[in-house]
Amino acid sequence: xxxxxxxxxxxQIYNLEFPPYITEFHIGDYKFKRSSxxxxxxxxMMHLVNSIGSEHRxxxxxxxxxxxxxxxxxxxxxxxxxPWEDKKLTQLYDIILLLTLFxxxxxxxxxxxxxxxxxxxxDHRAFNYGGQLELSLKxxxxxxxxxxxxxxTEKEMKGIPIFKYNQINVGFEKGLNQVxxxxxxxxxxxxxKGGYFLFLYRDMVQRQILERSFLTGWTIWEQIFSLxxxxxxxxxxxxxxxxxxxxxxxxxKYFSVDLDETGWKNTKRLTxxxxxxxxxxxxMENVSNKEKEMFIRxxxxxxxxxxxxxxxxxxxSFERLYDFLKTI
Numbered sequence: 001x002x003x004x005x006x007x008x009x010x011x012q013i014y015n016l017e018f019p020p021y022i023t024e025f026h027i028g029d030y031k032f033k034r035s036s037x038x039x040x041x042x043x044x045m046m047h048l049v050n051s052i053g054s055e056h057r058x059x060x061x062x063x064x065x066x067x068x069x070x071x072x073x074x075x076x077x078x079x080x081x082x083p084w085e086d087k088k089l090t091q092l093y094d095i096i097l098l099l100t101l102f103x104x105x106x107x108x109x110x111x112x113x114x115x116x117x118x119x120x121x122x123d124h125r126a127f128n129y130g131g132q133l134e135l136s137l138k139x140x141x142x143x144x145x146x147x148x149x150x151x152x153t154e155k156e157m158k159g160i161p162i163f164k165y166n167q168i169n170v171g172f173e174k175g176l177n178q179v180x181x182x183x184x185x186x187x188x189x190x191x192x193k194g195g196y197f198l199f200l201y202r203d204m205v206q207r208q209i210l211e212r213s214f215l216t217g218w219t220i221w222e223q224i225f226s227l228x229x230x231x232x233x234x235x236x237x238x239x240x241x242x243x244x245x246x247x248x249x250x251x252x253k254y255f256s257v258d259l260d261e262t263g264w265k266n267t268k269r270l271t272x273x274x275x276x277x278x279x280x281x282x283x284m285e286n287v288s289n290k291e292k293e294m295f296i297r298x299x300x301x302x303x304x305x306x307x308x309x310x311x312x313x314x315x316x317s318f319e320r321l322y323d324f325l326k327t328i
Contacts, residue, residue: 140171
């Protein structure tokens with residue numbers, strides 16, 4: 001009876017994909033554990049490639065929502081810091097959003113009582129974008145013993161047979177805790193006024209048409225400009241300022257890019273494409289889909305900068321930006 005009294009409250013979680021061979025981790029005051037049937041549930045999720053060689057094989061399939069994890073709640077929960085509509089939500093919801101952004105799937109709590117009328121409206125599909133932000137978490141390898149769970153560093157593994165050990169990435173847990181601490185700081189909250197753009201970023205990376213992701217990314221850049229400059233510019237000044245000037249500011253502030261004459265010309269070209277889509281719903285022939293995708297990928301890197309991470313460049317976004325700015 002005493003055991004039941006002391007048992008911590010737990011909530012099931014949909015679609016949380018754990019790093020290979022990691023069965024539990026702590027973010028903030030919360031402990032996340034794989035569900036008892038994680039292997040089976042993982043196999044039923046959406047997968048985009050056929051793969052072998054990691055902990056789980058995957059095959060290309062549409063998949064569906066799966067309960068893959070359980071979160072153990074602390075006795076006292078901190079309040080959320082992100083600008084959720086319900087101000088009574090706890091830090092757990094901030095963490096769930098970060099897990100969504102850094103695992104590339106819509107992660108959410110099973111916090112309702114099921115009945116015959118229950119329907120899940122969240123998209124179960126793996127995200128189309130966001131990979132560079134996910135990879136911006138610093139990878140940190142250790143070796144985990146299959147039976148005991150003992151962890152060893154690369155140095156400690158010298159001379160030890162590895163057949164009973166699996167290589168794991170402890171940087172995932174460490175990096176997410178650093179991001180959570182960063183967005184919870186007074187300084188970050190003061191600059192970014194709660195960080196509403198993180199919700200927009202979640203919308204941008206979803207599986208949808210290219211133009212919608214492009215426009216959402218553009219909105220994020222404009223919001224960052226406004227947040228950075230609202231102390232000395234009036235709302236009217238911000239409304240009236242051209243899109244290319246706002247984009248140029250963000251490029252300079254976060255990527256140390258100064259536009260020359262050709263760069264300004266091409267940034268204006270991208271701005272006209274954005275305006276054409278917003279006002280007339282038509283694409284401009286002189287802006288390619290690859291250029292729009294470049295901007296989306298740059299937004300992934302912008303989010304990394306804002307979250308105090310070193311932006312990953314696996315899709316060569318920086319090189320594509322420089323080519324774009326120099327194209328005559």
